[in-house]
Amino acid sequence: MSQNPYIDVLINTILTVLFIIIASFGLGTLARTIAKWVGASKRKQENTFAGYLFAAPWIVGFLIFVVIPLGYSLYWSFTDYRVTDNAPPNWIGLSNYAQLINDAGFRSSIVNTLFLTAVGLPLMIGLALFLAVLLNQKTRGEHIFRMAFYLPVILGFNTAVLLSWRLMLNTGTGIINQLIRAFSNAFPPFSYLNRAVIFVQEIISALFLGISSGKFNLLNRVWDAGLPAANRVPMWVESPLWTKMSVIMLMAWGCGAMMLIFLAGLNNIPRELHDAADVDGANGWQHFWKISFPLLTPYVFYNLIVGMIACLQIFEPIYVLYRDNQPLVPSAISMVYYLWQTSFRNFEIGYGSAISWLILFMILTVTAIQFMIQKRWVNYELY
């Protein structure tokens, strides 16, 4: 193996390409032999060979990087395997799973992730739909607006962008709180609105923190304190009551991808339906709820599924904003963050495998439930 990391990866890349080519021809030839054996026509044999030859990179990759790893991790989840000591894994049955049920860290990571999904995702979808409906009114400079709203998707959860948010969210000197203070001073009704929002947000967060820790004294404290003082500002990334709300704000900021999907959906609605409603004297509100929204439900469903899978896997914002920040960790960590900490900091592979399987199981269950209840509300009339 070469000492230079760049040459090393280049050599391995060439070896990989050779391996893929050989494996592809092997798989193709095998498929052709089987086709010949079952007595397929010459043309069909050739197609079988070509099909498996071209699909082989994915098939081989699927076996090496998905099927075999999933099998191994299922096995390890029943063992005490640790990658650091060279001891072979010992079978310990369901101990890992039993331990997970009583693991306070894991429980809070689940509650936090569910909070982000339950509060953040509807907010994202709602905002995306709202922006799409506004942009659908054929405005001038629509392209510029589309670009601006899609930009956060490209920047995404890049560490650099997350740190820019971290700077803006500083409680004392951050620009967001400075603006809130300035508006509150200049315009008293805004101050009351701000304090009311802070109060409601803190009550909700305290309730969820209570659920994840089993102790509700924080909720009582927030409730007894009542409406916050006039000079209060949100403590975005510095209080356990705000950690998740900051992440939700970041998620809502990136709603542009969903917005594009909704715009495509709005474009597909036949103009005649709206014209007919105009004849009946429908107002804008009725146009939206009686025509657009029912026909958009397939797109809402698509965004819901894709968004949910993404929400349940959230990692980057938690890592960049809250890593090692002890007082905040229980209120902020996500399931994948907990998986990372267990597996790649403590190298408890057996325990980490059990977490992986629980995450996988949860995502599959939630997706399956969504597919089951979609019949009740998704409208496929147009399609």
Place this chain on the structure above:
Amino acid sequence: MGTAWHIIKRIMLYIFLTGATVVMCFPLFWMISSSLKTLQETNSPGILLVPTHPTLAAYIEIFQNSDFLRAYFNSVFYTTLALIGTLFSVAVVAYAFSRIKWPGRNIVFFLMLSTMMIPSQALLVPQYVFFNKLHWIGSFNPIVIPGFFAGGAAMIFLLRQSMTQIPIELDESAFMDGANHLQIFWEIILPLVKAPLAIVATFLFVGLWNSLLAPLIYLQTVSLYTLPVYVSTLYNINSSVQPWPTIMTAAVLTTVPLMIVFFIAQRYILEGVVISGLKG
């Protein structure tokens, strides 16, 4: 419903859309603005939209930081290599799923679509052990090599949808002329799906460039760090004073390639080429 009311509604719409644009772009603006400030300015209370005395000190500092420059090179290097491999293998597999009829195609295609539901993190632990056995931890191999196996079911699906729309007669007449599948793929199909290919390349680039978790786990040493991993180390979570101008300068330089790629590809992405393929 008078015209006056209509005009007022229009004006309110534009005001709102402009406001939303400002909010959406603000983090980027703030990043650039803060990178030109001094440390005192970034840590002082008060609203300072643009620095009073813009300074390039942070830029000069970061261009002398060899760790940052190496992280930049590492990011460009690994992204390029993984992008080429992934793009090519994804196109090859999409061809198999759209232009060739072979027994078992539907089953394999269904399997491929169902992998979209498996979170990559669930595979992280066993893959780590596998790469550890190969002595690949602490090298670029684990973040480059898997891409060559057509990683990314959504991307295969996208390209497959575009390739399916090309009339099959093209292939048949080429077969008459004695062409084989490799020639048809390279000379006929690929040139016809340039726009979807550009979109897939953009998505892959953004995904690779922003990727944090896999590089964080596999690279291990500072000399191999990619930009997201290195930039995250600039921010020390337990320190009360952060070198904000430096961090924001690194952030600006990290986002520049993203911006360039976005400006080149935005025409294709925003006009819904992708989405029309996703429909149905």
